[in-house]
Amino acid sequence: MNVEAYQSRFLYHNGRFEEGLVLEVSGGTIVKVSPKKDCKVSYIKDLGDVALIPGTINTHTHSFQSLVRGFGDDMDFFDWRDQGIYKYSLNLSKDDIYVGALFAFGEMLKHGITTVCDFFYIQNQGNENARAVIQAAKDLGIRLVLARCFYDWKKAPIVYQETATQASERCLELMKLYQDDPMVTIYPAPHSLHAASPEMIQAGFEVAKTTNTMFHMHLAEGQYEVEQVKKEKGKAPLFYLNDLGVVCNKMVAVHGVWLTDPELDLMAQNNVKLSYNPSSNMFLADGVTPIQKMLDRNITIGLGTDGACSNNKTSIFEEMRMSSLLQKVHLLDGKAIGALKAFEMGTLNGGIVLGLPIGKLEPGYQADFITLKTNQLELQPIQNLKTNIVYAFSSNLIQDVYVHGKKVVSSGELQTVPEPKILDLVQKVTRAWS
Numbered sequence: 001m002n003v004e005a006y007q008s009r010f011l012y013h014n015g016r017f018e019e020g021l022v023l024e025v026s027g028g029t030i031v032k033v034s035p036k037k038d039c040k041v042s043y044i045k046d047l048g049d050v051a052l053i054p055g056t057i058n059t060h061t062h063s064f065q066s067l068v069r070g071f072g073d074d075m076d077f078f079d080w081r082d083q084g085i086y087k088y089s090l091n092l093s094k095d096d097i098y099v100g101a102l103f104a105f106g107e108m109l110k111h112g113i114t115t116v117c118d119f120f121y122i123q124n125q126g127n128e129n130a131r132a133v134i135q136a137a138k139d140l141g142i143r144l145v146l147a148r149c150f151y152d153w154k155k156a157p158i159v160y161q162e163t164a165t166q167a168s169e170r171c172l173e174l175m176k177l178y179q180d181d182p183m184v185t186i187y188p189a190p191h192s193l194h195a196a197s198p199e200m201i202q203a204g205f206e207v208a209k210t211t212n213t214m215f216h217m218h219l220a221e222g223q224y225e226v227e228q229v230k231k232e233k234g235k236a237p238l239f240y241l242n243d244l245g246v247v248c249n250k251m252v253a254v255h256g257v258w259l260t261d262p263e264l265d266l267m268a269q270n271n272v273k274l275s276y277n278p279s280s281n282m283f284l285a286d287g288v289t290p291i292q293k294m295l296d297r298n299i300t301i302g303l304g305t306d307g308a309c310s311n312n313k314t315s316i317f318e319e320m321r322m323s324s325l326l327q328k329v330h331l332l333d334g335k336a337i338g339a340l341k342a343f344e345m346g347t348l349n350g351g352i353v354l355g356l357p358i359g360k361l362e363p364g365y366q367a368d369f370i371t372l373k374t375n376q377l378e379l380q381p382i383q384n385l386k387t388n389i390v391y392a393f394s395s396n397l398i399q400d401v402y403v404h405g406k407k408v409v410s411s412g413e414l415q416t417v418p419e420p421k422i423l424d425l426v427q428k429v430t431r432a433w434s
Contacts, residue, residue, distance in 0.1 A: 001026050004405065005041040009374055010051040010385065013361055015340070017051060017385055025367040028182060028404035032363055050371035050399050051385060054359050055114025056316035057350025058305050059275040060216070060254050063118045063133055064089060064097055065307025066104035067430055072309045077222060077284050084309050088433060089122055090157050094132045097122060099425045101136035104308065106414055106422050109142055111315040111395050114368035114403045115350070115358050116142060117275075117304070119189055119216060119254070121149035124159045127170050134184055141408035141416045143368060145354050147189035147216040148174060150204040152197050160195075164203035171207050182366075183404060185213075185356065192218035193229050193237055198244055205246040214250050214355045216275070220263075221255035222286055238263040238272075247272060252353055254304070255280075256294075257287040264290070268297035273353045276345070278322040279313065280306030288330045291323065292337065302353035303346045316346045317393040324390065339390035367405040372397045 003026045010017040013033055022039040024032040036044070065085065072084025092100070101118070108116055116137075122129050130148055137144035150167040151160045162170070171188050178184040190196040190204035201217070208215035220226050220237050233240045238259060241247050249271035253259075256274050259267070267274075276289055291301055303319040305311050320342040327337040351359030358366045372379070378392045379385055401409035408416050 003031065003041050005039055005044040006047055006052065007036060007044050008047040008050045008052040008371060011361065012051065012053040023052065023361060023369070025405045028367055028406075030361060030363055030365050030367050033361055047371050047400070049373070049375050051374050051379075051389075052361070052369055052371050053389070054347040054361055055368040055370050055401065055403065056112050056346045057302060057354065057359050058108060058113045058116040058314075058316055059252070059302035059350050059353045060117055060119055060277055060304030060306055061104065061108075061314070062120070062307035062309075063104035063116075063136075064092060064100040064120075064122060065309040066107070066314070067092075067096070067100040067426065069308040069312055071433065073312075077224075077286075080284065080310070086157055090159060092122060094128050096429050097129045098132040098136050099422075099429050101133040102140065102417060102422050103426050104314065105137055105140050105142045105144075106417060106419065108305075108314050109140060109401055109403075109409050109414060110398065110412065111317065112370045112398050112401060113314070113316055114143055114370070114401065115145065115354065115356070117145040117147055117187075117216070117354055119147040119149060119218075121151050121160050121191060123149070123151075123162055123167075123170070125162065125166075127174055130174060134178065138183065139417055140414070141183075141403050141406055143183050143356075143358070143366070143403055145185045145187060145356070146174070147187045150188060150190045150200045151195050152200045153191075153195040156195060164197070164199045167200065168203045168207050171204075172211070175211060175213075185354070187214050187216060189216040192221070192225070193240070194225055201241070201246060202244055205244075208250050214252055214273075214353075215246075216252045216254060219253040219256055220258040221281075222284075223258055226258045236260055236263055238266055242266060255286065255289065257281055257289045259290065261293065264293055264297055264299070267294070267299050271300075273300045273302070275304045275353060276301050276319075276323060277304040277306040277311070278319055278326050279311040280304075282322070282326065283310050283312075288326060292327055292331060295337075295341070300349055300352050301345050302350035315395065316350075317390070317395075320346045320390045321393065339387040342390050343386070368403050370401045370409075371399040373399050
């Protein structure tokens with residue numbers, strides 16, 4: 001077997017930075033991490049004065065929304081939705097959606113994101129748009145989880161809507177099409193309690209159950225949504241979903257801002273996981289998710305950026321920082337959500353949330369890693385590297401990005417699709433917008 005070996009000044013291993021280690025990769029997978037003296041590979045590539053760390057994992061975004069960045073700024077939720085997302089998404093073609101994904105994923109790679117979960121809902125009665133998103137990910141070389149949305153709210157744009165049968169059949173079709181692709185994973189994703197009927201939610205759950213996959217769902221994001229569910233269903237959102245029979249260890253709740261303590265207990269009992277999107281929650285004035293209470297119950301939490309229309313900066317390092325600082329000020333507790341816990345949420349926990357062997361530099365995990373320049377001011381004093389990465393990070397620290405063992409960013413520049421090409425395509429799509 002062909003093995004490539006890498007050494008760097010520091011390598012993040014077993015929760016700390018160590019010197020003198022070598023990372024061995026074969027077929028896109030990590031096969032060994034060991035002291036240099038124990039490496040049998042004839043040539044070891046020296047990556048230089050860098051820290052080698054796992055790639056970050058974005059557990060929730062909407063790629064097309066990168067095209068709408070800035071058009072929904074400083075609005076309340078309903079104006080943001082109607083004058084931003086709805087206004088500009090209705091006429092996007094398959095090619096436009098490809099450009100939006102290329103834009104979003106290219107920027108994410110430059111920010112050190114090696115895996116992204118795109119919660120995609122502009123189906124337009126088929127899978128062509130979803131396949132355009134997947135093609136953009138493949139062209140760039142980012143690992144993709146496509147959470148194919150199940151959406152049937154009658155007041156939504158028609159391009160979002162499907163029947164439960166259509167959504168199930170099309171999701172299964174995509175799953176079959178990409179089942180042998182190590183870089184693409186398909187999951188069902190009932191949109192939310194306000195945009196997916198009980199039948200649609202159960203349909204998404206059944207696809208997940210049949211295929212033994214995760215399923216994603218927006219849950220308790222806005223206070224208005226929780227009140228609406230209580231009024232119409234007579235109980236809190238997660239308890240209503242429990243009545244539908246879908247609360248289980250395959251469920252990933254997105255946001256969870258307004259979940260109550262009894263709902264958190266139910267999450268913990270069923271090993272429900274959370275995608276936490278702190279910057280988006282602040283941008284839309286949703287509220288503060290009680291993640292310390294979740295962690296106290298051993299609920300697994302990964303981080304997400306959400307779409308760039310509700311969080312203009314697509315960086316998981318930024319979400320690490322925000323998750324820690326927001327909880328500290330909200331709880332008035334400087335010890336809340338330390339840097340190492342935030343880093344874990346943006347790496348290893350993201351892999352657990354997505355059900356993939358990613359986010360850790362260990363044998364058997366995917367060879368998705370990034371290198372950070374350690375000779376930069378932001379990371380000094382270097383003995384505080386673990387916390388400086390979370391609290392003082394800037395994207396200029398990123399040297400190289402590897403996904404599945406392939407270098408896709410070199411010296412901070414995309415290697416697969418030229419950035420000027422992406423800029424030109426984005427400008428062509430959005431030039432007439434105002």
